[in-house]
Amino acid sequence: MFETLSHTALQEYWWFLASLLGALLVFLLFVQGGQTLIYKLGKTADERNIIVNSLGRKWEFTFTTLVTFGGAMFASFPLFYSTSFGGAYWVWMAILFAFILQAVSYEYRRKPNNFLGEKTYDVFLFINGLIGAVLLGVAVSTFFTGSEFSVDKMNILNLSSEKMPIISSWETSWHGLEAVWTTAHLAFLQNLALGLAVFFLARVLALLYFQRNIDHKEIIERTRKSLITNAIIFLVFFLFWLIRLMLIDGFAVNPDTKEVFLEPSKYLHNLLEMPLVLIILLVGIIGVLWGLFVSIVKKKDTGIWFAGPGTVLTVLALFMIAGYNNTAFYPSTFDLNSSLTIANSSSSHFTLTVMSYVSLMIPFVLAYIIYAWRAMDKKKITSEEINSDSHSY
Amino acid sequence: MEHIDWGLVDWSRAQFALTALYHWIFVPLTLGLSFIIAIMESIYVKTGNPEWKRITKFWMKLFGINFAIGVATGIILEFEFGTNWSNYSWFVGDIFGAPLAIEGIMAFFLESTFIAIMFFGWKKVSKKMHLWSSWLVAIGSNLSGLWILVANGWMQNPIGMHFNPETVRNEMNNFWEVLFNPVAVNKFLHTISSAYVLAAIFVIGISAWFLIKNRNTALSKKSMIVASVFGFFSILFTIITGDGSAKEVAKHQPMKLAAMEGLYQGQRQAPLTAIGFFSGKTDPNNPEEQKLVFNLEIPSALSYMAFADFDAFVPGIKDLVHGNKEYGIISYQEKIDKGKKAIDALAAYKTAKKENKPEIADTALKIFNENFKYFGYGYYFGKDTQLLVPDVKMSFYSFHIMVALGFYFVLLFILIYLFAYKNKFQNKKWLLWVALWTIPLAYIAQEAGWIVAEVGRQPWVIQDLLPNIAAVSQIDQSSVQITFFLFLAVFTALLIAEIKIMLTQIKKAKISDTNENTGGTK
Numbered sequence: 001m002f003e004t005l006s007h008t009a010l011q012e013y014w015w016f017l018a019s020l021l022g023a024l025l026v027f028l029l030f031v032q033g034g035q036t037l038i039y040k041l042g043k044t045a046d047e048r049n050i051i052v053n054s055l056g057r058k059w060e061f062t063f064t065t066l067v068t069f070g071g072a073m074f075a076s077f078p079l080f081y082s083t084s085f086g087g088a089y090w091v092w093m094a095i096l097f098a099f100i101l102q103a104v105s106y107e108y109r110r111k112p113n114n115f116l117g118e119k120t121y122d123v124f125l126f127i128n129g130l131i132g133a134v135l136l137g138v139a140v141s142t143f144f145t146g147s148e149f150s151v152d153k154m155n156i157l158n159l160s161s162e163k164m165p166i167i168s169s170w171e172t173s174w175h176g177l178e179a180v181w182t183t184a185h186l187a188f189l190q191n192l193a194l195g196l197a198v199f200f201l202a203r204v205l206a207l208l209y210f211q212r213n214i215d216h217k218e219i220i221e222r223t224r225k226s227l228i229t230n231a232i233i234f235l236v237f238f239l240f241w242l243i244r245l246m247l248i249d250g251f252a253v254n255p256d257t258k259e260v261f262l263e264p265s266k267y268l269h270n271l272l273e274m275p276l277v278l279i280i281l282l283v284g285i286i287g288v289l290w291g292l293f294v295s296i297v298k299k300k301d302t303g304i305w306f307a308g309p310g311t312v313l314t315v316l317a318l319f320m321i322a323g324y325n326n327t328a329f330y331p332s333t334f335d336l337n338s339s340l341t342i343a344n345s346s347s348s349h350f351t352l353t354v355m356s357y358v359s360l361m362i363p364f365v366l367a368y369i370i371y372a373w374r375a376m377d378k379k380k381i382t383s384e385e386i387n388s389d390s391h392s393y
Numbered sequence: 394m395e396h397i398d399w400g401l402v403d404w405s406r407a408q409f410a411l412t413a414l415y416h417w418i419f420v421p422l423t424l425g426l427s428f429i430i431a432i433m434e435s436i437y438v439k440t441g442n443p444e445w446k447r448i449t450k451f452w453m454k455l456f457g458i459n460f461a462i463g464v465a466t467g468i469i470l471e472f473e474f475g476t477n478w479s480n481y482s483w484f485v486g487d488i489f490g491a492p493l494a495i496e497g498i499m500a501f502f503l504e505s506t507f508i509a510i511m512f513f514g515w516k517k518v519s520k521k522m523h524l525w526s527s528w529l530v531a532i533g534s535n536l537s538g539l540w541i542l543v544a545n546g547w548m549q550n551p552i553g554m555h556f557n558p559e560t561v562r563n564e565m566n567n568f569w570e571v572l573f574n575p576v577a578v579n580k581f582l583h584t585i586s587s588a589y590v591l592a593a594i595f596v597i598g599i600s601a602w603f604l605i606k607n608r609n610t611a612l613s614k615k616s617m618i619v620a621s622v623f624g625f626f627s628i629l630f631t632i633i634t635g636d637g638s639a640k641e642v643a644k645h646q647p648m649k650l651a652a653m654e655g656l657y658q659g660q661r662q663a664p665l666t667a668i669g670f671f672s673g674k675t676d677p678n679n680p681e682e683q684k685l686v687f688n689l690e691i692p693s694a695l696s697y698m699a700f701a702d703f704d705a706f707v708p709g710i711k712d713l714v715h716g717n718k719e720y721g722i723i724s725y726q727e728k729i730d731k732g733k734k735a736i737d738a739l740a741a742y743k744t745a746k747k748e749n750k751p752e753i754a755d756t757a758l759k760i761f762n763e764n765f766k767y768f769g770y771g772y773y774f775g776k777d778t779q780l781l782v783p784d785v786k787m788s789f790y791s792f793h794i795m796v797a798l799g800f801y802f803v804l805l806f807i808l809i810y811l812f813a814y815k816n817k818f819q820n821k822k823w824l825l826w827v828a829l830w831t832i833p834l835a836y837i838a839q840e841a842g843w844i845v846a847e848v849g850r851q852p853w854v855i856q857d858l859l860p861n862i863a864a865v866s867q868i869d870q871s872s873v874q875i876t877f878f879l880f881l882a883v884f885t886a887l888l889i890a891e892i893k894i895m896l897t898q899i900k901k902a903k904i905s906d907t908n909e910n911t912g913g914t915k
Contacts, residue, residue, distance in 0.1 A: 057509050057513060060464075060505035060508065060509065061505060061506075063464065063468070063505070064497065064501045064502055064504075064505045066468070067467075067468055067471060067497050067501060068494070068497030068498060068501060068502070070471055070472055070475075070493075070497075071471065071490070071493040071494035071495075071496060071497040071498075072494045072497065072498075074474070074475070074482065074486055074489075074490035074493055074494060075486075075490030075491045075493065075494035075495075076490070076494070078482055078483055078486020078487060078490050079483055079486070081474075081475045081479075081482050081483075081486060081490070082475060082479035082480065082481075082482035082483035082486065082866075083479065083483075084475070085472060085474075085475025085476045085479065085482070085866075086475055086476055086477070086478075086479020086480075086482070086866030086867065086868070087479070087866075087867075089476055089866070089868050089872060090872070092472060092475070092476055093476060093876055096468060096469055096472055096476075097879065097883070099465075099468055100465045100466070100468065100469065100883060100887075101465075101883075102465075103461055103462070103464045103465035103468070104461045104462050104465050104887055104890070104891075106461070107457055107458060107460075107461035108458070108461065108890055108891075108894060111458070111894045111897070111898070112894070112897050112901075113893045113894060113896075113897040114890055114893065114894050115886070115889050115890035115893050115894075116886065116890055153560075153561040154740065154743060156480070156484075156561070156736075156863060157561070157736055157737075157739050157740035157743065158740065159733065159736060159737075159771065159772070159774055161396060162396050163396060164396060164397065164398060164401075164862075164863075164865070164867060165396075165480070165772065165862075165863045166479065166480045166863070166865065166866065166867045167480060167483060168479055168480075168483065168866075168867065169867040170867065170868075173869070175868060175872065347486065347487045347490065347491075347564075348487050348557070348560075348564040348565065350564065350565055350566055351487050351488070351490075351491055351564065351565045354491060354565070354568045355491055355494060355495075358491075358494070358495050358498060358499075359498075361498055361499060362498065365498060365502045365503075368502075368503075368506055369502065369506050372506045372507065372509060372510055375510065375514065375517055375518050375522075376509055376510065376513060376514060376517060378517065389513065390450065390454075391453075391454065391457065391512045391513060
């Protein structure tokens with residue numbers, strides 16, 4: 001079935017799947033957002049435990065999605081994996097450290113004799129929430145603003161050169177951190193705006209999730225207050241980023257020569273030339289806004305049902321305009337023609353075919369996740385439940 | 394021509410070794426204990442005896458503490474392929490990435506979804522569904538083991554692929570060959586069965602401590618019976634697959650085998666060194682060789698272990714480095730020259746293609762194809778061939794420690810089963826202490842196994858095709874040093890936390906016995 005598809009079709013299919021995973025990851029970052037609200041919403045130890053346990057049943061989904069996103073990018077676009085991870089070393093390392101801290105904190109925070117103390121583990125959760133969300137946002141923004149790297153496959157064939165035989169090299173010594181201070185084309189503003197937008201979106205989603213998941217009057221009241229502020233800040237950063245994205249020069253690929261060049265308003269053109277993507281983006285944004293409306297104005301607890309899928313659609317559309325329609329999804333500002341496109345960074349036809357068969361498992365995975373999630377969330381979390389459970393966090 | 398940043402290579406290796414060794418402290422227990430828990434819960438569901446439910450929950454608690462830190466160290470490993478081995482990720486990403494992605498889709502979601510039900514679903518789903526969840530966690534974690542070991546096995550024996558000169562990388566052309574790679578199959582079976590052994594020893598050791606303290610005796614005896622049976626069959630399987638692994642090593646990585654055995658001079662009817670120590674002295678006339686002393690040898694056993702033939706020739710380190718015409722072994726220098734030819738021919742091919750000179754390109758491609766087998770050796774052109782020899786002492790000692798401990802575990806499982814079954818531990822306190830102190834030995838055996846596998850294959854990241862010097866990322870050595878020490882500090886702090894939490898949970902565990910009724914796990 002898949003073997004009959006062209007290499008380009010497979011690359012597009014895999015870019016879609018990677019984008020979907022990335023989009024699901026951004027939605028699932030509500031766990032990270034929630035971790036930065038534990039002390040804001042929980043004034044007593046009991047309240048904080050409810051919040052942590054509510055998040056604690058979901059954190060592994062976010063974590064697993066991040067790992068799978070990494071694996072999928074490795075398998076389908078290995079040149080991206082090697083160039084970005086090996087180049088933007090400090091950004092990825094900072095994200096990874098934040099996730100190490102998270103993985104133990106739920107399980108260890110309230111266990112007796114836990115060496116570092118409950119407060120430390122709660123701080124770990126906060127750090128993960130802040131750094132994880134902001135830096136992932138910044139990293140994604142560089143898909144549109146570019147980074148300073150070069151790729152030359154001949155490097156490994158030149159044994160007499162002064163260079164190491166390595167094909168990808170980052171051309172600034174800051175290895176990724178420069179994304180937050182690169183002034184050319186005001187890239188730092190754009191990158192930081194998306195980082196902060198993702199961070200506040202994660203908090204917004206967390207607040208909506210709590211409203212649906214927790215049965216505790218005081219906590220829910222606080223989520224309602226907090227939601228308005230976080231939603232406003234999120235919208236300011238996100239709209240700033242999105243509007244600027246429509247105006248900046250994008251990294252276009254000449255379909256005949258494969259040369260990369262700067263095209264004014266490239267990302268706006270992509271939306272207009274791919275109306276389906278534009279519709280996905282608009283439906284997504286409306287979904288998020290409707291979710292906010294349902295919660296803030298109608299005072300219902302179902303906001304997450306709209307804002308969650310809305311987030312997924314919005315991010316999906318953004319990844320699509322980064323990769324489709326002759327666009328370089330991981331551009332190099334150092335050397336335009338080192339930029340990565342879904343065509344020049346992908347795996348072979350054979351590997352993408354094999355992986356496409358593997359992707360047929362995804363609906364089953366989603367089905368059992370939904371089953372398990374529903375089974376666990378039939379009833380909202382209460383203080384009594386946590387205090388009677390021998391395995392609460 | 395000193396363009397290799399050796400410090401960067403060494404620190405990158407150190408960082409990967411650090412994360413892998415830390416990760417491997419936690420994973421074997423997860424792999425094995427998940428099955429032991431599933432078996433115990435099955436007994437509970439079958440018999441309806443609440444005692445078994447409490448036993449299951451107790452081990453599940455320890456499982457959770459251990460699982461969390463395994464996850465924390467695991468994420469680093471996956472991303473380190475990119476952050477620290479970027480050239481590798483690109484050179485073979487077409488093959489190596491697939492098992493990693495499949496691991497995520499097939500195994501990690503299974504594990505992480507059903508672990509939530511396993512821990513929190515006792516009152517939310519039916520008994521049967523809960524049991525299913527526990528089994529699925531065990532299956533999920535073991536499946537993740539399968540895929541990562543398929544990936545590792547492929548690095549040791551790269552098959553199911555070809556080199557594509559257009560993209561200048563290796564590409565997969567047979568998925569089933571990658572999956573059913575005999576090195577990978579043996580490695581998977583050997584690794585997971587050894588993990589079950591560790592989990593069994595963990596359960597037996599802690600149960601022994603309870604018996605010494607005269608607490609939770611019903612839990613302990615029941616646990617010991619389950620664990621000793623599980624452990625006994627696992628260790629037998631570990632030994633069988635270990636033998637299979639040795640034969641694969643002999644076939645594909647003769648240098649690793651020679652290093653494991655400290656064999657410098659190849660011979661027919663090669664003896665297996667059962668015990669031996671390096672004297673630390675070298676013969677001035679023979680500086681390459683390190684002498685073994687106090688060694689106890691089993692005649693012809695190495696020939697048999699490697700080739701299932703008591704008379705077979707086993708090449709030594711010197712035969713491999715300098716070549717041995719009698720047995721058709723070419724020297725490393727010849728391989729380096731051929732590798733250099735392959736690299737130069739590929740460069741010529743690429744240039745000719747660019748300049749549109751098809752004839753030159755064809756000739757160059759022909760030379761490349763003839764010499765590709767030795768591609769990786771080319772990176773050692775003009776360098777000392779001794780750089781291609783792994784750390785012999787480390788390989789030798791790790792291998793021997795692992796094997797000796799493996800045979801000791803067989804004996805332990807038999808004794809524990811006999812005494813637990815006959816309920817005769819009263820006068821056998823010494824055996825209980827031995828069982829308790831075997832726990833650290835099981836961890837040592839595990840780590841030793843990985844040291845053999847990974848140190849013994851140096852300097853190859855991909856056997857014969859990509860050495861570590863051409864696999865790293867282009868970053869500063871100091872950056873890797875900083876992250877190395879950060880990892881060291883964080884992992885060590887978390888390990889201390891894990892051990893403290895676990896010991897506290899064990900010490901305060903009160904699982905109701907027939908004589909004592911304290912109302913469940915607290």
